[in-house]
Structure formats: structure tokens, C-alpha cells
Amino acid sequence: MDRLELKALAKVNLGLDVLGRRSNGYHDVRMVMQTVYLYDQVIMEKKKEPGIEVETNLYFLPVNENNLAYKAAKLLMDEFHIKEGIKITLKKHIPVAAGMAGGSSNAAAVLYGMNRMFALKLPEKALMERGVTLGADVPYCIMRGTVLAEGIGEVLTPLSPMPKCHILLAKPPISVSTKFVYDELDSREITKHPDIDGIIEGLDGQDLARTARCLGNVLEEVTVREYPVLEQIKNVMKEQGAMNAIMSGSGPTVFGIFEEKSRAREAGRKIKETGLTKQVYVTNVHNARRK
Ligand SMILES: C[C@@](CO)(OP(=O)(O)O)[C@H](O)COP(=O)(O)OP(=O)(O)OC[C@H]1O[C@@H](n2ccc(N)nc2=O)[C@H](O)[C@@H]1O
Ligand SMILES: Nc1ncnc2c1ncn2[C@@H]1O[C@H](COP(=O)(O)OP(=O)(O)O)[C@@H](O)[C@H]1O
Incomplete structure (x- = not known):
């Protein structure tokens, strides 16, 4: 080959x-x-x-x-x-x-x-x-x-595959180092751990609502305080019908889960319109294994 x-x-x-x-x-x-x-x-x-x-x-x-x-x-x-x-x-x-x-x-x-x-x-x-x-x-x-x-x-x-849904990704124009975020967390007390078991149970029951309710990222404790734009993007997504929205990994991308593609698109438009970021993508989850 x-x-x-x-x-x-x-x-x-x-x-x-x-x-x-x-x-x-x-x-x-x-x-x-x-x-x-x-x-x-x-x-x-x-x-x-x-x-x-x-x-x-x-x-x-x-x-x-x-x-x-x-x-x-x-x-x-x-x-x-x-x-x-x-x-x-x-x-x-x-x-x-x-x-x-x-x-x-x-x-x-x-x-x-x-x-x-x-x-x-x-x-x-x-x-x-x-x-x-x-x-x-x-x-x-x-x-x-x-x-x-x-x-x-x-x-x-x-794990049991995530049920079909639409994902809106929005990346604000800021840059955050993964090492910085992890290191910063060491100097803080973690006030709220995400419910990882709740996510797994939601997935096992193919219950998208429960899975979405349990989404959580402890690294937000560092980044959201430092960059209020992340909270603003999360709020727009939720106001526009996201089942939930959180930051991915060490950020700064925020993603929201939507049942309807049209609402994900509309939320993306709002995020652009309000000047929070121009970089938005509507996509979906992908569970096919490699061939
Ligand atoms: C935060 C996460 C969540 O999925 O993703 P991204 O935000 O990078 O996508 C990962 O843990 C990132 O994984 P990755 O980006 O591959 O990490 P690496 O290159 O190995 O490490 C970059 C730096 O992150 C910190 N690091 C990474 C992984 C880990 N479990 N603990 C850490 O403390 C270390 O300081 C390391 O020097
Ligand atoms: N092929 C590559 N694609 C993207 N980034 C790369 C690549 N090779 C090296 N890098 C460097 O790795 C760093 C992290 O990139 P990336 O994997 O996109 O981050 P993240 O894991 O946060 O999504 C960047 O600073 C980039 O310069």
C-alpha cells in the first residue's frame, strides 16, 4: 500500500x-x-x-x-x-x-x-x-x-455508545495551556466533582437527558473564572435549547448537546451574532469503529 x-x-x-x-x-x-x-x-x-x-x-x-x-x-x-x-x-x-x-x-x-x-x-x-x-x-x-x-x-x-444527538462546538479566540490548567487546579480546592457514574448510567440506559444532565468538567474551575466568555457561551447554548453545555478538556472549546439540529444551528448563529466567537461548528457524535 x-x-x-x-x-x-x-x-x-x-x-x-x-x-x-x-x-x-x-x-x-x-x-x-x-x-x-x-x-x-x-x-x-x-x-x-x-x-x-x-x-x-x-x-x-x-x-x-x-x-x-x-x-x-x-x-x-x-x-x-x-x-x-x-x-x-x-x-x-x-x-x-x-x-x-x-x-x-x-x-x-x-x-x-x-x-x-x-x-x-x-x-x-x-x-x-x-x-x-x-x-x-x-x-x-x-x-x-x-x-x-x-x-x-x-x-x-x-462504554455504551452515546445516543444520537447534535453537538454544537464553539471555540472562543483565547489560548489556554493544558499544563497550566492542570497545574492551577492543584492550588485550588475542588468544590464539585462531576458525576461520572451518572454519565455512565445515563449511557447504559440510553437516556440522553440523564447523560446530558450529568455532564461536568472539573477543569472549568480554573478556566471559567479566568475567561468569562466561556460561561457566556454556555448560557447562550442553554438559552437556545441545549440539554446542557460544558467546556471540553482543558478548553477553551465549549460544546452543547441538542436533540434538534435546527436549534443547534440557531444557537451557533446567536453565538456568532453576539460576537462571542466566530468559530462554531454543528456536528454529531460518531461511534463507528475503525475498519
Ligand atoms: C485535558 C485533556 C482531556 O482529555 O485533553 P485536551 O484538553 O488536551 O484535549 C487531556 O487530559 C490532555 O491530554 P494531552 O493533551 O494528550 O496531554 P499531554 O500532551 O500528554 O500533556 C500535556 C500536559 O498536560 C498535563 N496533564 C496531561 C494529562 C494528565 N492526565 N495530567 C496532566 O497533568 C501535564 O502537565 C502535561 O505536561
Ligand atoms: N498535528 C498537529 N495538530 C495540532 N497541533 C499540533 C500538531 N502537532 C503539534 N501540535 C501542537 O500541539 C499543541 C496542542 O494541540 P492540540 O492537540 O490541537 O490541542 P488539544 O489537545 O488541546 O486539542 C499545539 O500547541 C500545537 O502547536
């Missing part, structure tokens, strides 16, 4: 709880992850000359060893002494540094793609073990779907 075109899908966190801090600075988490149908296109092409070439439509992204897609390719090329080269084209649509795991999803796609193109025959678990060395969310991005993520995010248990 000389060419492979993959979709690297984004995620949202339906629930995100932090249980403790490890001595290396990483945190023990308990998260419910959900894949959404917003994706980057990852095109992989073999080339005769050795080496890794990365090309992307976003001028500000690195195309060297600092790109997560490059790192993923290098990891397997080094381990398996691959002599041929690879060109990776990233057509980015997932907002960058947004709490939607765009970079991790690119890395996951490249690990999956390299495994297939070079017939490495690594089982999914082996790809995940390598993936976590690139980022805590990479193993989940390999697995995809509705998943409970524990440990630092790499201990994965598939």
Missing part, C-alpha cells in the same frame, strides 16, 4: 474529573470521552527517499519533529528500521489547542496508518502503548467512540 487517506476525528469530554496528582506532574483522571464528526484529513504517501515530510494548511503549525504526526511516524520508523520515506499531508479542520485532541488524533491516525502501510502487524493495544508516550489522549484517539478513560487517560474501557 503506497497511499492511505485517513480521518483523524476530534473528541469532547462528556465528563472530566481529576482524582490526584502524580510525582511527575501528571494527574490521575476519570473521564468520559466521546468522538465527534469533525476531522482532519491525514494523507500518507510512501516515498523512495528516506525521511519524514510533513505538509499542512496551517502556517503556524510546526512541520518538523515538533509536529505530533511527525513524532508518531518517527517512533515506528526508528523501532522497525523502516528505510523508505513517508510524506504526511495534514488538512486541518479541528481547531488547534482547543481541548478537542486535534494533535493527538493526528498522531493516532499516523500510528494506525504506518502499521497498515508497512504491515507492522501491531495489535491495537501495542499501538496504544506507544501512543501514550506522545500524549495522554493518543491511546483514546486510537480506540475512539464512547470510552471511560482513567490513569492519565490511557486506561480505557469502552
Whole structure:
């Protein structure tokens, strides 16, 4: 196989709880992850000359060893002494540094793609073990779907799939570092832990209303205080009929759950109109496994 075109899908966190801090600075988490149908296109092409070439439509992204897609390719090329080269084209649509795991999803796609193109025959678990060395969310991005993520995010248990619904994503034009958000949380007392078990029970009962009611992200304690725009976006979504709305991951993307697509669209229009952000996307949950 000389060419492979993959979709690297984004995620949202339906629930995100932090249980403790490890001595290396990483945190023990308990998260419910959900894949959404917003994706980057990852095109992989073999080339005769050795080496890794990365090309992307976003001028500000690195195309060297600092790109997560490059790192993923290098990891397997080094381990398996691959002599041929690879060109990776990233057509980015997932907002960058947004709490939607765009970079991790690119890395996951490249690990999956390299495994297939070079017939490495690594089982999914082996790809995940390598993936976590690139980022805590990479193993989940390999697995995809509705998943409970524990440990630092790499201990994965598939859950009952999220019932069909529409997701409105809104990314305000602010930048928040994941490390900063986790570190800030250490200096605060967590006043309210999200009801992760309630989300899981909602999913088990295929009860969208219950699942939506239990959405929660402990990292909001840091970001919402710092950036009131997040609360404003959540409020518009709820006023416009969202079953609930919270921040995804370390932010700043906020997402709302809607039963009707027209209402999700209308809420997106309102968010743009009121000048909170121009970056809004209406999408849905995606539960198909990789082929
Ligand atoms: C917050 C979450 C929620 O899904 O997602 P994003 O907001 O990045 O999408 C993840 O936990 C982020 O995962 P990921 O972005 O892959 O993390 P990494 O690159 O491994 O780590 C970036 C930094 O986040 C902090 N970190 C990450 C994961 C974790 N369990 N504890 C942490 O404290 C560490 O300070 C680390 O240096
Ligand atoms: N292929 C990539 N796509 C997006 N970001 C990347 C990529 N490679 C490296 N990065 C860097 O990783 C950081 C986090 O990006 P991203 O994965 O989009 O964040 P998040 O996990 O918060 O959604 C950014 O600062 C970006 O410069």
C-alpha cells in the first residue's frame, strides 16, 4: 500500500474529573470521552527517499519533529528500521489547542496508518502503548467512540455508545495551556466533582437527558473564572435549547448537546451574532469503529 487517506476525528469530554496528582506532574483522571464528526484529513504517501515530510494548511503549525504526526511516524520508523520515506499531508479542520485532541488524533491516525502501510502487524493495544508516550489522549484517539478513560487517560474501557444527538462546538479566540490548567487546579480546592457514574448510567440506559444532565468538567474551575466568555457561551447554548453545555478538556472549546439540529444551528448563529466567537461548528457524535 503506497497511499492511505485517513480521518483523524476530534473528541469532547462528556465528563472530566481529576482524582490526584502524580510525582511527575501528571494527574490521575476519570473521564468520559466521546468522538465527534469533525476531522482532519491525514494523507500518507510512501516515498523512495528516506525521511519524514510533513505538509499542512496551517502556517503556524510546526512541520518538523515538533509536529505530533511527525513524532508518531518517527517512533515506528526508528523501532522497525523502516528505510523508505513517508510524506504526511495534514488538512486541518479541528481547531488547534482547543481541548478537542486535534494533535493527538493526528498522531493516532499516523500510528494506525504506518502499521497498515508497512504491515507492522501491531495489535491495537501495542499501538496504544506507544501512543501514550506522545500524549495522554493518543491511546483514546486510537480506540475512539464512547470510552471511560482513567490513569492519565490511557486506561480505557469502552462504554455504551452515546445516543444520537447534535453537538454544537464553539471555540472562543483565547489560548489556554493544558499544563497550566492542570497545574492551577492543584492550588485550588475542588468544590464539585462531576458525576461520572451518572454519565455512565445515563449511557447504559440510553437516556440522553440523564447523560446530558450529568455532564461536568472539573477543569472549568480554573478556566471559567479566568475567561468569562466561556460561561457566556454556555448560557447562550442553554438559552437556545441545549440539554446542557460544558467546556471540553482543558478548553477553551465549549460544546452543547441538542436533540434538534435546527436549534443547534440557531444557537451557533446567536453565538456568532453576539460576537462571542466566530468559530462554531454543528456536528454529531460518531461511534463507528475503525475498519
Ligand atoms: C485535558 C485533556 C482531556 O482529555 O485533553 P485536551 O484538553 O488536551 O484535549 C487531556 O487530559 C490532555 O491530554 P494531552 O493533551 O494528550 O496531554 P499531554 O500532551 O500528554 O500533556 C500535556 C500536559 O498536560 C498535563 N496533564 C496531561 C494529562 C494528565 N492526565 N495530567 C496532566 O497533568 C501535564 O502537565 C502535561 O505536561
Ligand atoms: N498535528 C498537529 N495538530 C495540532 N497541533 C499540533 C500538531 N502537532 C503539534 N501540535 C501542537 O500541539 C499543541 C496542542 O494541540 P492540540 O492537540 O490541537 O490541542 P488539544 O489537545 O488541546 O486539542 C499545539 O500547541 C500545537 O502547536
